[in-house]
Amino acid sequence: MGTFIQLVFDGLSTGSIYAALALAIVLVNQATGLINFAQGGMAVLSAYIAWQFTQWGLPLILAILAAVVVSFAFGALVERWLMRRFERGDPDTAVVVTIGLLTLITGFCAWLWSYNNRLFPSLFPLETVDIFGAAVSVRSIGTIAVLIAIMLLLQLLFIGTKLGLALRAVAINPQSAAFSGLPVGRLLMVGWGLAAVLGALAGVLVAPSLTLTPGMMDGALVYALAAVILGGLSSPIGVVVAAWLIGILENLAAVYVPFIGHDLKIAVPFILIFVVLIVRPQGLFGRKVVVRV
Amino acid sequence: MSSAASLVQKPWVRWASLAVLVVLLLVIPLLFDATTNATLARIGVFAVAVLGLNVVMGYTGQVSLGQIFFLGLGAYVTAYGVSQDWNIVLVFILACLIPAVAGLLIALAAARLGGLAIAMVTIALPIVGVPLAKRLSEFTGGSQGVSAQFSDAPDWSGLADDQWQLYLVILIGGITFLLTRNLVHGKYGRAFAIVKGNEAVASSMGISPYRYKVLAFTVASLIGGVSGFLYMVVIQYTSPETMSFAHSIQLLASMVIGGAGSILGSVLGGAYYVLVPQLTNIIDPNLTALLQGAILLLVLFVLPGGLVSLPRLWRRRRGKGSGTSPSPLPAPTSEDTVSIALGSRGSTPPPPTPPTESEERQDT
């Protein structure tokens, strides 16, 4: 029985890595209607910036805060000078632009900090705590806790605040939003800036266990996309729950389903998507979109 | 200026240019050394792969990130066929059919889903394909991969291996391009375009989006199989790494850079896929990712419609210069109004880039 619970907790902490990235992807999608393939790359860049600050002697907390501020500015500038030109064009081109941005950022990190592994200090100590017979490290509990906080904040932002509403209005119809006085340009920049902040938090949470390399988040990107689709593009809570589900079911399938095993467990999220979307095309929690022709 | 436009309409000019192209394709392999022939052959392989992706993505508007899986599958079928000493023509047919059947089965299930979900299902193909290839090692040679020597030049041809391989690529690739051109310029192509434009409108016209999406996927995976066969003709070795997810993303980028939804764009896309890594290797092998990202963004900035829109853009710039451009009254596209909405106060907005046909957005 201990193994089962252990696998569930392992799944939760792995799922949290995917969830953190997925939240950033949802935020960009809600604010600009785009799927940002470079979200993982931007998270890695933020983690490198935080790492560089620690090398210059800043304590970890301050380094992370500084990196968060720099990431916000970087996200806003990327929107203004790069993405703005493609937001209203052909969506395939916009996706490839984000792929170009991902390659460029990975190359930039490799050029500045090399492909050598960098050890990244963790906010949380390594000790473990016993929960229902499963040993769970304080670090993964910390990651899950921070993640839940971000998720609730994001949910509040979108449903409760004027800014969240404005971001969504701009994504749906920027001209109509402008007629109500919404400063469209600035809001798009804020949307990307906030997503970059989310990405930075994801990067900083994950770097201690994955060690900092330019391609650190590439593996998590696919899982994050799966979580975004499974959870529904419009619902932060849905995406986090979907990411946890993927993490847990992946582990359980690998151990308990004979055919799958650890090499094919990566197929689990896709089987999940298939089953769920056949039943509920808008995802587990997304709102049903009725389009009148 | 207008005489040049009418010159090109005359039938004999069309025939002459076609003849020139055929002669060029026949002579080229004999002109250059082995290295260049090998590069050209690889461009041919990936031009066919990008062409397949264009059928399902450029022309039919469905997002597919799994095209490299069908290339890998075609390559494995070829390698296995050669290792069993089957007749080469049978091997080629299987290399086309098996991926096509796989594509058909996947499409039958996936085409029902919405756009982003189809993208996710196609992402699963390379990501699950690599560990699966390792697991089925008795067919695929597992992680060591498998090589297949079957494309050396026969003695009667008097050609060097690289020339023979390039001719094979030109012959098979050329036929694939011709058949696909006729498909997309014909009845099916129009149906694909309508499905891409608006599925609701398509079904109201009696065109079932589901049926044409499945057809597009199946044709794309068949062409993927052809490119897999040609991959083995040229590289003569394949391993699970061939169908890695990173390559699927690069194929998508090459399709867009070449020019989505265009036959010539597929050729340029194949050339981009093969030549850019060689170019970055010349500049500085340690900066591959930085340079490739920069080149990708630079091209998209200058040519959002891809390389294939270069002649049109160049003609328009020349046309605008002489001021007599008879451009029709452009409808107030969303770019004009939105760029004004986003632009800063008082600055006259950048001249609205006229939307290429792939960027046309209905102005709801």
Place this chain on the structure above:
Amino acid sequence: MTRIRRGMRAASVVAGIGIVAVLAAGCRGGGDTPSESGSSAPSPGITDTSVALGITTPLSGATAGPGTCTVAGITAYFGAKNADGGIEFGDGKTRTVEINALDDGYDPQKAKANFDQLKDKVFAMTSGLGTPTNRAYREAAIADEVPQVLIQTGDPIFSNQQESPWQLGFVPIYQNEGEAFGKLLASSSENHTVAILAQNDDYGEGYVEGFKKGIEGASNITIAKELTYEATDTTVDAQLTELASTKADVFFNAMSITPLVISALQKAQEINWLPSWFLPSNTSSPGAILEPGGASAFPGVYTVAFAQSASAPTFADSEEGKTFLADLKEYADYPDVPAFPHCVWSYQIGAVLDQVFQKMTEPTRDNFMEALRSIKDYVAPLMLEGSSVDTTVDGQPAVSSVIVQKYNGKGYATADTWE
């Protein structure tokens, strides 16, 4: 005829121009046809004053870390030698060594393309990382008679002279490392149950195959469970949990991804499963892996090595270690301590080639291969005492003898018996 419409006209004209333009960009490397390498005519890539070596290796993508090292080490070694005037060849001429490295991003077709680019400009290919990439141009290298030697892959096919006359591996084949540890474990007096976690490719399979050969016939060793993982996985926690449930007292670990080994060491402690560990040579460095992983918590951590680990604390103080790090910084623009062993191995490959060049009597590839296969009992720099280079044995790479080491909290010490 109606099929040939306006579209065809534009396509054919521009395609013709397009192909010619593409050629101009593509064919700048067109050299002369390969000269018949007669007994005395010099092979390509070598002149009286210099020799060029070619490397195709992953300098981008997931394996760029070790890939960059495969170039840095050899560049550092020959950078230092070139600074002292170059290397005195067996034929009396002193030549400087030039390294031409190209990135293949661990993609077989790019590796073959890079080989096509380099084969007429370099004397020999060397030091490239990866089984699929090296296999991709193996047949072409044999057909063009271009040496593909001292490459960084443990795939046994490259060290079989009958199958690969123009090839030779450098690092011990994976089976050797697994077998050495298996024999040591079998020599222990008590009974042991072993849990195995191996990378799902030729690397992992080779280690497990060798280990099973090493414990053949040993009644006191039983394998409790054998699992695999994917090189692209972000974590192996689930596998660790499953293996821990077997309560095995020895953990045979064939993993080549540094972050995953660190997280495995941490995870085992979390679920308080404290077996003795075996780690492969390229993921056992004290500084980069054992310290962050908190390895001192385990009764014993064994590895197999033939070269010193760059991040071991004693390394930086040793004479050879200092010169290595200095050369790396000055000639290979690699400023900090590498987290991967491939830098040290690449440096050693340079040293072995140095010996071969000194034995060559003619500037031809055939003569080079003869000299290459005649190195015996050569202790390259940074090698652990007791291991040496021996290229004379068919079926074995340049380095085959390996020493089982035990981690003593700071660095490694040779372990002759299992106490």
Place this chain on the structure above:
Amino acid sequence: MTLLELKDVTAYYGPVQVLEGVSLSVPDGGAVGILGANGAGKTTTLRAISGTVRAGGSIVFDGTDIRGMRPDQVAALGIAHVPEGRGTLGDLTVRENLRVGAYLRKDRKQIASDIDYCLDLFPNLQNRIRSNASALSGGEQQMLAVARAFMAKPRLLLLDEASLGLAPSTAKNVYEAIGRLRRESGIAMLVVEQNANLAFTLVDTATVLETGRSVLSGTTAELKGMDEIRRAYLGG
């Protein structure tokens, strides 16, 4: 006191000139109609005012020249534009659409009571308050568009073809509600409308456009009296 003054306003779509010279003025609290055949430049005139198309000539609102300003800056000055096609924010609920309308306002309590006022003004929206705007009928979306514009507490409302695509009875209801809105809030209005009869129930004066030029203007009574106006627009 004139609230809005247009003098010889020109406008271009790319290289093509659409407005050659439009002049009109809207008194404070007044309601002016813009009549004209299809393509006369009615919608483009409103776009020139709200800054969604490049314009020449002078456009002065309450003393400040607003030509060349961004749409959101024009909106911030108190001009609300209900665009052709209504510009509904489909994925947002009716309540969320109304809250977006009040984006620039800080008075939270007043916003809540204004929402109730809108629901009273347009009863159909009352039971659709929670559903997505995309699920509303054409008439309901038009009402929502006007309500959203009102939520910004503008001084001038630009209405573009409010009756387009609506059944005659629905169009009448919408115009009655707008008439009530004008009486109770005193907002000035500039109304583009094909259906002149409907427009005349709301506006005091009107200007007629032909091929991008304002040719004549007058009170509703004067215009009704003119034969060519009756023949051209009133089906007389």
